[in-house]
Amino acid sequence: MTVRPSWFRRRLPRIRRNLHWWTAALVLLGFTIAWIMTAVPVRELLLKFLLFQLHKSLGLCVAALALTRLALAWRAGDLPRGSRAWLYVLLLVVPALGYLTAAAAPIEVPTLFFLVLRIPHIIAPDQALFDALRPVHEYLAIGLIALAAWHAVRVRSRATGSPALRMARSADAHPSAEP
Amino acid sequence: MKILSAMILCVTPILAGPAHAADLFNLDQRYGSIGFTVEHFGAFHSLGNFPRFMGKLLIDRLHPEQSKIDVEADATSVTVPWPDGTELLRGPDFFDATHHAVVRYVGDAIKAIDATHYKILGRLEIRGISRPLTLDATLQHESDDPVKGTEIADFTVTGNLSRSDFGMTADPVMISDQVKLMIATRIELPAQPR
Numbered sequence: 001m002t003v004r005p006s007w008f009r010r011r012l013p014r015i016r017r018n019l020h021w022w023t024a025a026l027v028l029l030g031f032t033i034a035w036i037m038t039a040v041p042v043r044e045l046l047l048k049f050l051l052f053q054l055h056k057s058l059g060l061c062v063a064a065l066a067l068t069r070l071a072l073a074w075r076a077g078d079l080p081r082g083s084r085a086w087l088y089v090l091l092l093v094v095p096a097l098g099y100l101t102a103a104a105a106p107i108e109v110p111t112l113f114f115l116v117l118r119i120p121h122i123i124a125p126d127q128a129l130f131d132a133l134r135p136v137h138e139y140l141a142i143g144l145i146a147l148a149a150w151h152a153v154r155v156r157s158r159a160t161g162s163p164a165l166r167m168a169r170s171a172d173a174h175p176s177a178e179p
Numbered sequence: 180m181k182i183l184s185a186m187i188l189c190v191t192p193i194l195a196g197p198a199h200a201a202d203l204f205n206l207d208q209r210y211g212s213i214g215f216t217v218e219h220f221g222a223f224h225s226l227g228n229f230p231r232f233m234g235k236l237l238i239d240r241l242h243p244e245q246s247k248i249d250v251e252a253d254a255t256s257v258t259v260p261w262p263d264g265t266e267l268l269r270g271p272d273f274f275d276a277t278h279h280a281v282v283r284y285v286g287d288a289i290k291a292i293d294a295t296h297y298k299i300l301g302r303l304e305i306r307g308i309s310r311p312l313t314l315d316a317t318l319q320h321e322s323d324d325p326v327k328g329t330e331i332a333d334f335t336v337t338g339n340l341s342r343s344d345f346g347m348t349a350d351p352v353m354i355s356d357q358v359k360l361m362i363a364t365r366i367e368l369p370a371q372p373r
Contacts, residue, residue, distance in 0.1 A: 042263040043272065046353040049219075106260030110223045118222075125260070 016072055023065045023091065024148065030058035031145055034138075049109070056102055057114045059095035066091035087151060090144040097137040104130040202240060204366050206250060207233040211364030213252055217342075218355035225354075227268065229282070231256040236366065248286040248299060255280050272349035273342075279306045286314065294318075299336070305345040314338040314360070329367045336362035 012020070037051035066088055073079050080088050102111050103121035111119040123129070214228040234250030254276040258265050269276040286301030295318040303312040320333040338360040342348075 042267045043270075043349075045267070045350045049353060107225065107264065108223070108260070109219075112222070127260070 019065055019069050026058050026062050030055055053112050053115055056111050059098045063092055063095035083151060087147055094141050094144050097133055101133040101137050104133055202238040204236045206236055214361045216359045219353060225259055227259040229257055243291055244288055246289040250284045252282040254282050273347050275306050308345045310344050312338055312340055328370045330370050331367050333365050
């Protein structure tokens with residue numbers, strides 16, 4: 001199977017490619033930690049707390065990376081369009097909703113960026129707002145993962161050609177023995 | 180201020196009233212609150228409360244040091260603003276409310292420090308373990324109700340305890356051993372002749 005160099009590799013400078021892969025890695029890590037932290041029993045309070053703080057810290061990193069990438073794309077004159085634009089929207093909205101969810105939580109646990117820097121909460125605890133924000137944050141996070149997966153499949157498909165094209169190439173390379 | 184107090188009386192039926200004797204008062208959640216806080220790494224704290232409690236306060240005006248207080252809080256009602264945390268708190272690692280449904284404080288002496296500050300000497304029982312505990316009471320506000328001929332007094336009561344003294348030793352890293360109590364109550368006394 002021949003993999004063609006993608007637009008991504010042909011045109012993007014190394015710094016933007018690196019930021020892209022860092023974003024992908026942090027989104028996957030943050031999503032995975034979200035599943036674990038909610039499944040950890042409450043009696044493991046310290047572990048649960050640390051996982052929540054790590055999840056929130058990763059979310060803030062994802063938002064910062066998305067903003068940086070948008071700034072670089074804007075400077076290069078190639079702001080994202082179509083599904084890539086929606087990816088950027090979710091890369092910003094999901095962490096923002098996560099931050100607001102944490103701020104609205106009645107339990108009033110602060111957001112400690114990697115346990116070092118306290119990020120101020122700009123809204124007060126509010127049970128009704130928390131109940132409204134939390135599912136939206138969760139569903140949009142699932143949407144982000146789904147859209148990212150679709151983005152990856154589509155890019156991979158472009159790089160390697162469509163399934164039909166691959167089959168045609170394969171048939172050319174290995175013609176059938178039958179007449 | 181007296182008018183304001185009278186208005187409060189009219190619109191909020193939250194004042195403790197005389198029970199059977201002149202200076203014996205029933206206390207419950209209608210007349211105040213019992214809250215507590217714990218620290219986490221010294222970085223932030225959590226609030227909890229007992230939404231259900233009841234008790235009696237016997238005020239001896241001639242001998243205040245002989246005043247008595249006996250309050251029972253329903254351990255099955257202890258709550259923090261996080262459902263999982265509430266479940267944890269009521270569970271065997273903390274209040275063990277299934278086996279010890281009552282948290283009780285009995286104060287058998289009250290010492291006046293000055294006109295507005297008092298020390299309540301007594302014992303606190305949690306999980307069946309009883310320990311001495313001194314509480315600090317402060318008279319925050321006092322007013323007269325000329326309509327009912329009563330005096331209204333708002334008190335805040337604070338105290339500190341070590342949860343490990345009562346067998347609550349779980350999560351020592353995450354939850355401080357020191358617990359601060361914050362109690363607010365309002366009592367109504369028949370006005371004294373002047």
